[in-house]
Amino acid sequence: xxxNIDRKHLDIVHDEQAKRFETSINGHTGYISYxxxxxxLVYDHTIVPQELGGRGVGSGLVKHxxxxxxxxxxxxxxxxxxxxxxxxxxxEYQDLV
Numbered sequence: 103x104x105x106n107i108d109r110k111h112l113d114i115v116h117d118e119q120a121k122r123f124e125t126s127i128n129g130h131t132g133y134i135s136y137x138x139x140x141x142x143l144v145y146d147h148t149i150v151p152q153e154l155g156g157r158g159v160g161s162g163l164v165k166h167x168x169x170x171x172x173x174x175x176x177x178x179x180x181x182x183x184x185x186x187x188x189x190x191x192x193x194e195y196q197d198l199v
Contacts, residue, residue, distance in 0.1 A: 112125050112159065112162040112163075112166070113125055113126075114162070114163065114166045116170070117133075120135070121135060121136050121137060121138070122134060122135040122136065123163055123166055123167050123170070124163075125159065125162070125163065127154055127159070128153070128154075130151040130153045130154050131151070132148075132149060132150040132151060132154050132159045132160065132163060133147075133148075133149055133163065134147065134148045134149075134160075134163040134164060134166075134167045134182070134185070135147045135149075136167065139179070141176065141177070142176060142177045142178065142179050143167075143170075143171050143174075143176050143177070143178050143179070144178075144179040144181050145164075145167055145178060145179070145180055145181060145182050145185040146181045146182055147182055148160050148163060148164060148182050148184040148185060150163075160184055161188060164184065164185050164188045165188070165192075167185075168185075168188075168189070168195045168198060171198055172195075172198060176198075177198060177199065178195075178198040178199055179199075180199060
């Protein structure tokens with residue numbers, strides 16, 4: 103059985119009150135949280151439970167969050183090292199920083 107999760111089919115929900123994008127798989131929830139500061143989105147934490155680790159969940163969440171920033175015409179502050187690393191590996195998002 104392939105344990106990888108198809109990132110294109112991650113069911114990601116934007117919880118605007120909690121200021122985070124989240125996905126739940128098999129009862130475990132991973133999320134990326136943000137703050138809004140000076141018109142920018144500060145992505146501060148990417149949390150993926152150990153049970154979901156290594157399956158592309160974190161990358162899927164970050165990609166979703168960066169696409170959201172682009173749609174909203176917002177710049178991004180990658181305070182979380184996972185987000186910063188993702189942006190450095192995906193040059194198509196570097197214009198958001």
